[in-house]
Amino acid sequence: MSIINNALSGSLAAQAGVNAASQNIANLQTKGYTRQGVLLGAVAGRNGVMSAGDGVEVMGLIRFSDSYKNQQMWRGASEQGLYTQTQPYLTQLERIMGDDLSSISNGVDSFFKALNAAGVDPTSTPLRQQIVTAADAMSQHFNSINSVMNNQLLSVHQQRDAIIPQVNTTLASIAALNGKITSAGATGTNVSTLIDARDEAIDSLASQMSLEVIDQPDGSRNVALKTGQPLVIGNIAGSMTSALDVSNQQVLSLTFTTSTFIVDNVSVGGQLGGLGGYERDVLRPMQQSVQGIAQQLAIDINAQLAAGITMAGAAGTPLFVFNASSASVLTLTPGFTADKLALAKVGGGQGDSTNLQALIKIKNNPVTLPGMSPMPIGDADTQLVGKLAITSQKNKALLQTAVTVRNQAVADWKATSAVNKDEEGVNLLEFQNMFQANMKVIAAANQMFDATLAMMS
Incomplete structure (x- = not known):
């Protein structure tokens, strides 16, 4: 009977193998599915030296997974998420600030050209009106760029607010799957499908923030931020929130059980880190620089006008009003007209252009912007656009590298864990x-048994 028992165990093992291969083939196109196989082991003989063995047994199902490759894939997702999130903003700002018509340089150059043109006849009303018109147009260039930056800042905050609920949902899902995997694993149930779902959730979360994932002996996985704050421990999940502080800065916080942590907007990594880095390192400094140019122009031009007199002999009045807290950071003084331009020096007669020449020279006055050396006002916008272009090109290069690394990590994962239909077809036939x-x-055993009975009858 040992022959029949051996063959029966072999047929059952073969059925388990066919089942595993068929499951793999059925999930050939299932995203995130990890292929499985059977682990077979010989059963030792228990009837003395004359027994070759008692067949084969299915010792368990194998899940073809490599923890290192998973980690590499998740790190790649974080890097790709970081640079992908940043590039659209950089491209938009670079295109608008570098445009020949909408750039600040265009407005500044046009204003100083109008001042130069008035040098032909400082008493000419049309030429004076051209200065006022060019001044208003220049202010609109500043206000338009500032408005774009305000809109980008709002978009960054809205995107961050949209990502946070997704993060919390994913964290809760990972914690719930941890609980199911631990419970099912304790009863010997195959948990491969649950682990696949958890890996997919972690991969999605990794694109939104940089993670540390640690396997636990009970089959669960603890998840934390790269900076150490816990996100999931066992079946307990944390939750994240975002809020604006008094300076309109968005603050991220993480609550885990009874503890609350402040999370740095940049070091959090992934898409959230990309948004935080762009806001902190590019958008806000760029907006401060644009406003700095506008403020310096307003201060210098208003001060020079105050040093001169109008054609009527009155003291000069301010041409510009600067207000950093307003959407329109630079505007003309309400009610300012061409006859209020103080282009002559005090004591100068009709047609004197001494103060006008001083106004023209303001274009070469120095201005100091965040993170940059002092430069002439007339060159400031050009240098800002150049700096922005360098930042954009650097981000594009890093994004391309991140995409390559991520794709390679996914390919490595597939080499180990993905289903190969040719390989599974061979397994099925075997x-x-x-x-x-x-x-x-x-x-054959039945025939032998029947022959033995016939011999004894």
Whole structure:
């Protein structure tokens, strides 16, 4: 009877192998599915030296997964998420600030050209009106760029607010799957499908922030930020929130059980880190620089006008009003008209252009912007656009590298864990042959048994 028992165990093992191969083939196009296989082991003989063995047993199902490759794939997702989130903003700002018509340089150059043109006849009303018109147009250039930056800042905050609920949902899902995996694993149930779902959730979360994932002996996975704050421990999940402080800065916080942590907007990594880095390192400094140019122009021009007199002999009045807290950071003084331009020096007669020449020279006055050396006002916008272009090109290069690294990590993961239809087809045939061979053994054993009975009858 040991022959039949051996063959029966072999046929059952073959059925398990066919089942595993069929499951793999069925999930050939399932995203995140990890292929499985059977682990077979010989059963030692228990009837003395004359027993070759007692067949084969299925010792367990194998899940073809490499923890290192998973970690590499998740790190790649974080890097790609970081640079992908930043590039659209950089491209938009670079295009608008570098445009020949909408740039600040265009407005500044046009204003100083109008001042130069008035040098032909400082008493000419049309030429004076051209200065006022060019001044208003220049202010609109500043206000338009500032408005774009305000809109980008609002968009960054809205995107961050949209990502946070997704993060919290994913954290809760990972914690719930941890609980199911631990419970099912304790009863010997195959948890591969649950682990796949958890890995997919972690991969999605990794694109939004940089993670540390640590496997636990009970099958659960603890997840934390790169900076150490816990996100998921066992079946307990944390939750994140965002809020604006008094300076309109968005603050991220993480609550885990009874503890609350402040999370740095940049070091959090992933898409959230990309948004935080762009806001802190590019958008806000760029907006401060644009406003700095506008403020310096307003201060210098208003001060020079105050040093001169109008054609009527009155003291000069301010041409510009600067207000950093307003959407329109630079505007003309309400009610300012061409006859209020103080282009002559005090004591100068009709047609004197001494103060006008001083106004023209303001273009070469120095201005100091955040993170940059002092430069002439007339060159400031050009240098800002150049700096922005360098930042954008650097981000594009880093994004391309991140995409390559991520794609390679995914390819490495697929080499180990993804289903290969040719390989599974071979496995299916081998297990079918194994099953048929064991059936033949059973048939041969029955014939031998029948022959033995016939001999004894």
